[in-house]
Amino acid sequence: MTSKVALFLLGAKKYALPVEGVLRIQAMGRLFPLPKLRQGVSAVFLAHGEVAPLLDLAVLFGDTAWTVGHAPDFLVLYGSEAGCVGLPADKVLQVVDREQGQVQELAGEQRRDGIDAYFFYQGEGFPLLFVDALLAALPS
Protein backbone atom coordinates (compact mmCIF):
# COMPACT_ATOMS: atom_id res chain seq x y z
CA MET A 1 0.00 0.00 0.00
CA THR A 2 1.31 3.44 -0.91
CA SER A 3 1.84 5.74 2.04
CA LYS A 4 0.14 9.08 1.82
CA VAL A 5 0.86 12.59 2.95
CA ALA A 6 -1.71 15.19 3.98
CA LEU A 7 -0.92 18.74 2.94
CA PHE A 8 -2.52 21.41 5.06
CA LEU A 9 -2.51 25.12 5.61
CA LEU A 10 -2.07 26.94 8.89
CA GLY A 11 -1.86 30.70 8.76
CA ALA A 12 0.43 31.59 5.89
CA LYS A 13 2.34 28.31 6.00
CA LYS A 14 1.76 24.91 4.50
CA TYR A 15 2.80 21.64 6.10
CA ALA A 16 2.94 17.97 5.17
CA LEU A 17 1.93 15.22 7.57
CA PRO A 18 2.27 11.46 7.03
CA VAL A 19 -1.26 10.10 7.24
CA GLU A 20 -0.24 6.84 8.93
CA GLY A 21 -0.55 8.49 12.33
CA VAL A 22 -3.66 10.55 11.59
CA LEU A 23 -6.61 9.30 13.60
CA ARG A 24 -9.09 11.74 12.11
CA ILE A 25 -9.50 15.28 10.84
CA GLN A 26 -12.48 17.11 12.23
CA ALA A 27 -13.90 20.56 12.81
CA MET A 28 -12.19 22.31 15.69
CA GLY A 29 -14.17 21.72 18.84
CA ARG A 30 -13.97 23.36 22.23
CA LEU A 31 -10.51 24.21 23.45
CA PHE A 32 -9.68 24.71 27.08
CA PRO A 33 -6.81 26.82 28.37
CA LEU A 34 -4.84 25.49 31.32
CA PRO A 35 -2.23 27.33 33.35
CA LYS A 36 1.48 26.65 32.93
CA LEU A 37 1.20 24.64 29.75
CA ARG A 38 4.47 23.94 28.04
CA GLN A 39 5.56 26.27 25.26
CA GLY A 40 4.17 24.80 22.07
CA VAL A 41 1.07 23.41 23.79
CA SER A 42 -1.61 26.06 23.51
CA ALA A 43 -4.64 24.39 25.08
CA VAL A 44 -6.20 21.02 25.73
CA PHE A 45 -9.29 19.39 24.28
CA LEU A 46 -11.34 16.31 25.01
CA ALA A 47 -10.93 13.34 22.69
CA HIS A 48 -12.97 10.24 23.48
CA GLY A 49 -13.20 11.27 27.13
CA GLU A 50 -9.47 11.88 27.49
CA VAL A 51 -7.62 15.18 27.75
CA ALA A 52 -5.28 15.74 24.82
CA PRO A 53 -2.90 18.62 24.07
CA LEU A 54 -3.16 20.92 21.08
CA LEU A 55 0.23 21.62 19.59
CA ASP A 56 0.69 25.19 18.51
CA LEU A 57 2.62 24.93 15.27
CA ALA A 58 2.56 28.71 14.93
CA VAL A 59 4.57 29.08 18.12
CA LEU A 60 6.87 26.15 17.33
CA PHE A 61 7.75 27.58 13.94
CA GLY A 62 7.99 31.22 14.93
CA ASP A 63 4.73 32.42 13.39
CA THR A 64 2.17 34.67 14.96
CA ALA A 65 0.29 32.67 17.53
CA TRP A 66 -3.45 32.32 17.25
CA THR A 67 -5.56 32.50 20.36
CA VAL A 68 -7.95 29.97 21.79
CA GLY A 69 -10.82 32.34 21.05
CA HIS A 70 -9.86 32.55 17.36
CA ALA A 71 -8.65 29.04 16.69
CA PRO A 72 -8.21 27.51 13.24
CA ASP A 73 -11.16 25.69 11.71
CA PHE A 74 -9.81 22.14 11.76
CA LEU A 75 -8.25 19.77 14.22
CA VAL A 76 -6.01 16.93 13.10
CA LEU A 77 -6.00 14.16 15.70
CA TYR A 78 -2.72 12.32 15.62
CA GLY A 79 -1.74 9.15 17.46
CA SER A 80 1.75 9.82 18.75
CA GLU A 81 3.92 7.64 20.95
CA ALA A 82 2.90 9.94 23.82
CA GLY A 83 -0.80 9.49 23.06
CA CYS A 84 -3.32 11.45 21.07
CA VAL A 85 -2.30 15.02 20.22
CA GLY A 86 -4.01 17.69 18.15
CA LEU A 87 -2.61 19.79 15.33
CA PRO A 88 -4.49 22.88 14.18
CA ALA A 89 -5.21 23.47 10.50
CA ASP A 90 -6.99 26.22 8.62
CA LYS A 91 -7.55 24.02 5.60
CA VAL A 92 -6.65 20.54 4.41
CA LEU A 93 -5.34 21.13 0.91
CA GLN A 94 -4.76 17.64 -0.43
CA VAL A 95 -3.92 14.09 0.49
CA VAL A 96 -1.36 12.74 -1.97
CA ASP A 97 0.68 9.58 -2.47
CA ARG A 98 4.13 10.04 -1.04
CA GLU A 99 5.51 8.68 -4.30
CA GLN A 100 4.00 11.61 -6.18
CA GLY A 101 6.41 13.92 -4.38
CA GLN A 102 9.91 13.76 -3.06
CA VAL A 103 11.16 13.76 0.49
CA GLN A 104 14.31 15.76 1.04
CA GLU A 105 16.15 15.17 4.29
CA LEU A 106 17.72 18.25 5.82
CA ALA A 107 21.38 18.38 6.71
CA GLY A 108 22.21 18.56 10.40
CA GLU A 109 22.62 22.31 10.65
CA GLN A 110 19.42 22.92 8.67
CA ARG A 111 17.28 20.91 11.06
CA ARG A 112 15.36 22.87 13.63
CA ASP A 113 12.29 22.62 15.79
CA GLY A 114 11.81 18.96 14.99
CA ILE A 115 11.73 19.51 11.20
CA ASP A 116 14.07 16.97 9.64
CA ALA A 117 12.72 16.88 6.11
CA TYR A 118 10.67 18.65 3.44
CA PHE A 119 8.13 17.05 1.17
CA PHE A 120 8.36 18.51 -2.34
CA TYR A 121 5.21 18.27 -4.40
CA GLN A 122 4.56 20.05 -7.69
CA GLY A 123 7.53 22.33 -7.16
CA GLU A 124 6.57 23.40 -3.66
CA GLY A 125 8.30 22.39 -0.42
CA PHE A 126 6.26 21.53 2.66
CA PRO A 127 7.87 20.99 6.08
CA LEU A 128 7.25 17.30 6.77
CA LEU A 129 5.96 16.95 10.31
CA PHE A 130 7.06 13.94 12.31
CA VAL A 131 4.95 14.46 15.37
CA ASP A 132 7.03 12.33 17.72
CA ALA A 133 10.12 14.33 16.77
CA LEU A 134 8.18 17.55 17.31
CA LEU A 135 7.14 16.41 20.76
CA ALA A 136 10.69 15.46 21.61
CA ALA A 137 11.85 18.93 20.51
CA LEU A 138 9.27 20.88 22.53
CA PRO A 139 10.92 23.60 24.59
CA SER A 140 10.87 22.76 28.28
Next chain:
Amino acid sequence: MIDSTGMKLVFRLHGVGFALPLGDLIEVGEGLSDLLRPVVAAKASAAVGMIEHRGVEIPILDLGACLDFAAVDLAGVDDFLVLAGADHPWVLAVDQVVGVFPAPEFTLLPVPVWYFRERQRPFRGLTVWREEPLILCEALPFEQMLVAQ
Protein backbone atom coordinates in the same frame (compact mmCIF):
# COMPACT_ATOMS: atom_id res chain seq x y z
CA MET B 1 -31.92 14.09 52.59
CA ILE B 2 -29.24 15.41 50.27
CA ASP B 3 -26.03 13.40 50.10
CA SER B 4 -23.19 15.92 49.79
CA THR B 5 -20.46 13.28 49.54
CA GLY B 6 -18.26 14.05 46.57
CA MET B 7 -20.19 17.18 45.62
CA LYS B 8 -18.12 19.92 44.06
CA LEU B 9 -18.47 23.62 43.59
CA VAL B 10 -17.62 24.78 40.07
CA PHE B 11 -16.12 28.23 39.62
CA ARG B 12 -14.20 30.15 37.00
CA LEU B 13 -11.11 32.27 37.24
CA HIS B 14 -9.29 33.88 34.31
CA GLY B 15 -11.29 31.81 31.84
CA VAL B 16 -10.30 28.51 33.48
CA GLY B 17 -12.80 26.23 35.20
CA PHE B 18 -12.16 24.77 38.65
CA ALA B 19 -13.91 22.12 40.76
CA LEU B 20 -13.67 22.46 44.52
CA PRO B 21 -14.64 19.58 46.84
CA LEU B 22 -17.53 20.85 48.91
CA GLY B 23 -15.80 19.72 52.08
CA ASP B 24 -13.12 22.39 51.49
CA LEU B 25 -15.68 25.18 51.30
CA ILE B 26 -16.75 27.21 54.29
CA GLU B 27 -18.76 29.91 52.60
CA VAL B 28 -19.57 31.57 49.29
CA GLY B 29 -19.65 35.34 49.52
CA GLU B 30 -20.38 38.44 47.46
CA GLY B 31 -19.17 42.03 47.64
CA LEU B 32 -15.53 41.30 48.38
CA SER B 33 -14.37 44.83 47.61
CA ASP B 34 -16.64 46.19 50.35
CA LEU B 35 -15.13 43.87 52.95
CA LEU B 36 -11.46 44.60 52.32
CA ARG B 37 -9.21 45.46 55.25
CA PRO B 38 -5.65 46.79 55.03
CA VAL B 39 -3.06 44.05 54.71
CA VAL B 40 -0.75 43.57 57.66
CA ALA B 41 2.27 41.92 56.08
CA ALA B 42 3.38 40.15 59.23
CA LYS B 43 0.09 38.30 59.51
CA ALA B 44 0.26 36.48 56.22
CA SER B 45 2.97 37.27 53.75
CA ALA B 46 1.20 35.58 50.86
CA ALA B 47 -1.95 37.63 51.44
CA VAL B 48 -2.99 40.16 48.83
CA GLY B 49 -5.71 41.46 51.12
CA MET B 50 -7.61 40.71 54.30
CA ILE B 51 -11.28 40.55 55.16
CA GLU B 52 -13.13 40.20 58.41
CA HIS B 53 -14.95 36.89 58.53
CA ARG B 54 -17.08 36.04 61.55
CA GLY B 55 -15.14 38.53 63.67
CA VAL B 56 -11.69 37.34 62.60
CA GLU B 57 -9.40 38.80 59.96
CA ILE B 58 -8.48 36.18 57.36
CA PRO B 59 -6.18 36.48 54.34
CA ILE B 60 -7.09 36.67 50.69
CA LEU B 61 -4.67 34.51 48.71
CA ASP B 62 -4.19 34.93 44.98
CA LEU B 63 -4.38 31.65 43.11
CA GLY B 64 -2.87 33.41 40.13
CA ALA B 65 0.43 33.60 41.97
CA CYS B 66 0.99 29.87 41.53
CA LEU B 67 -0.83 29.49 38.21
CA ASP B 68 0.72 32.44 36.34
CA PHE B 69 -2.52 34.36 35.99
CA ALA B 70 -2.45 38.15 36.03
CA ALA B 71 -2.50 39.55 39.57
CA VAL B 72 -6.01 39.84 40.94
CA ASP B 73 -7.48 43.35 41.18
CA LEU B 74 -9.45 43.08 44.38
CA ALA B 75 -11.23 46.38 43.80
CA GLY B 76 -13.04 44.83 40.84
CA VAL B 77 -13.89 41.47 42.42
CA ASP B 78 -17.32 40.60 43.72
CA ASP B 79 -17.59 36.86 44.28
CA PHE B 80 -15.35 35.05 46.71
CA LEU B 81 -14.99 31.73 48.47
CA VAL B 82 -13.96 31.18 52.06
CA LEU B 83 -11.94 27.97 52.14
CA ALA B 84 -10.68 25.72 54.91
CA GLY B 85 -6.98 26.24 55.57
CA ALA B 86 -4.34 24.53 57.65
CA ASP B 87 -4.53 27.03 60.53
CA HIS B 88 -7.32 29.37 59.58
CA PRO B 89 -9.76 29.94 56.73
CA TRP B 90 -8.59 31.85 53.68
CA VAL B 91 -10.32 33.69 50.89
CA LEU B 92 -10.15 33.07 47.17
CA ALA B 93 -11.46 35.74 44.82
CA VAL B 94 -13.21 34.21 41.79
CA ASP B 95 -14.70 35.54 38.58
CA GLN B 96 -17.84 33.40 38.67
CA VAL B 97 -19.43 30.78 40.88
CA VAL B 98 -21.24 28.38 38.54
CA GLY B 99 -22.89 26.14 41.12
CA VAL B 100 -22.66 22.99 43.20
CA PHE B 101 -23.05 19.65 41.48
CA PRO B 102 -23.25 15.99 42.59
CA ALA B 103 -20.33 13.57 42.41
CA PRO B 104 -21.61 11.50 39.46
CA GLU B 105 -21.25 14.55 37.19
CA PHE B 106 -17.47 14.54 37.66
CA THR B 107 -14.97 12.11 36.18
CA LEU B 108 -11.33 12.26 37.22
CA LEU B 109 -8.88 12.29 34.34
CA PRO B 110 -5.20 11.54 34.19
CA VAL B 111 -3.12 14.42 32.81
CA PRO B 112 0.41 13.68 31.60
CA VAL B 113 3.08 15.81 33.23
CA TRP B 114 4.76 16.53 29.88
CA TYR B 115 1.95 18.94 28.95
CA PHE B 116 3.37 21.39 31.50
CA ARG B 117 6.45 23.55 31.80
CA GLU B 118 7.46 22.16 35.14
CA ARG B 119 8.22 18.63 36.17
CA GLN B 120 5.24 18.71 38.45
CA ARG B 121 1.72 19.66 37.51
CA PRO B 122 0.65 22.94 39.14
CA PHE B 123 -2.46 21.13 40.38
CA ARG B 124 -3.38 17.63 41.43
CA GLY B 125 -5.53 16.69 38.51
CA LEU B 126 -8.40 17.38 36.16
CA THR B 127 -11.98 16.33 36.35
CA VAL B 128 -14.41 16.41 33.45
CA TRP B 129 -17.75 18.03 34.11
CA ARG B 130 -20.30 18.45 31.33
CA GLU B 131 -17.72 17.96 28.58
CA GLU B 132 -15.34 20.46 30.15
CA PRO B 133 -12.06 19.66 31.91
CA LEU B 134 -11.87 21.47 35.24
CA ILE B 135 -8.87 21.87 37.49
CA LEU B 136 -9.37 19.98 40.71
CA CYS B 137 -8.92 22.70 43.31
CA GLU B 138 -8.22 21.27 46.73
CA ALA B 139 -7.92 24.06 49.27
CA LEU B 140 -5.08 22.74 51.41
CA PRO B 141 -2.53 21.93 48.67
CA PHE B 142 -3.18 25.28 47.00
CA GLU B 143 -2.82 27.11 50.30
CA GLN B 144 0.48 25.35 50.93
CA MET B 145 1.72 26.25 47.45
CA LEU B 146 0.69 29.88 47.83
CA VAL B 147 2.18 30.32 51.28
CA ALA B 148 5.40 28.63 50.17
CA GLN B 149 5.92 31.13 47.33
